[in-house]
Amino acid sequence: MSLPPHGGHDGTDQGDGRKQDIGDILHQIMTITDQSLDEAQAKKHALNCHRMKPALFSVLCEIKEKTGLSIRGAQEEDPPDPQLMRLDNMLLAEGVSGPEKGGGSAAAAAAAAASGGSSDNSIEHSDYRAKLTQIRQIYHTELEKYEQACNEFTTHVMNLLREQSRTRPISPKEIERMVGIIHRKFSSIQMQLKQSTCEAVMILRSRFLDARRKRRNFSKQATEILNEYFYSHLSNPYPSEEAKEELAKKCSITVSQVSNWFGNKRIRYKKNIGKFQEEANLYAAKTAVTAAHAVAAAVQNNQTNSPTTPNSGSSGSFNLPNSGDMFMNMQSLNGDTYQGSQVGANVQSQVDTLRHVINQTGGYNDGLGGNSLYSPHNLNANGGWQDAATPSSVTSPTEGPGSVHSDTSN
DNA sequence: GAGAATGATTTAAT
């Protein structure tokens, strides 16, 4: 640093004294860094009290003004970082950075429990919520920590600068700039925090919400119930919405899981009927007794109104043509009263079951494995169930006499 | 550990 020469007063005592003073001060300033803290502190105080200090200070200000050091940095207005914005948006969307919703893990778990969800799904979900809350808490405490550290550091630096501004010229703009730099540094740390939080959330999501990863086989009981329904409604294994809901309730799974199960079952059954024959027989036999009882009761119930004996489905084939349908007969005889529908639907499922038993006991000797007596079952030539398209159309006028009716049981 | 079984997802058709 070079001082501009003060010309003019050479030769006077006063001038000599000033020179001496300035030389002194400069020397002290130059050596201040070489001294211990205490010494420096003392010297600083001495310098601040020096009678020449204001003059020297104004000179320094002037120089600084000229060199334009303080101007730089003003153009460093931070444009919003797109990556940071993306992270912020994601954290907000995931409910990590936004306002607390659901009131934390305890409330989430309580809500899940209250919603009647004894199902795995809600348990898993509350587990997910709990983990998310954990992440959220860590995120917030860390964020707060960084914010606090940032503030502390900023005030510290500002105090330092303010103190220094007594000995060297520091414009408010410079302080501002310094604060800006600190904030940027800290926000870059925060961005890392946000990034790792995002990663954690993504991992959590893939762990908990990707159902394929958490696939659990249904309980034996649930499979039993589903299979019972399937095989007792083999003529039309398309449960109505209500039936699905009921099955879901019985099996402690969701309706969509029931739909999935039936979708899988239908396609796999159709693909390889032989493989499922044993199972079909098993379930058919399982419900045969109750079915027989129920059919008997139903028939008896309707005997007053139906003088003719229904043409039972004993044709030995599940092909729909000629597969006399008990319900059909009853319906045509009784008219489509509400009670009639109910009974008819129930009977229908039982007839399905009985057909299995009949087929089984009737014997079959098809060497082709799956394609025995009831193999084509209710599958039409196209490989589809006969009335798959209109599962609930009990009174559909387009249906032929042999058509099978929906499973609107219960 | 390989292969079967199984629940879930995706795609395309309706």
Next chain:
DNA sequence: ATTAAATCATTCTC
């Protein structure tokens, strides 16, 4: 929206 069909990813079984 629902379904069939293909496919994926996990779990079960041997």
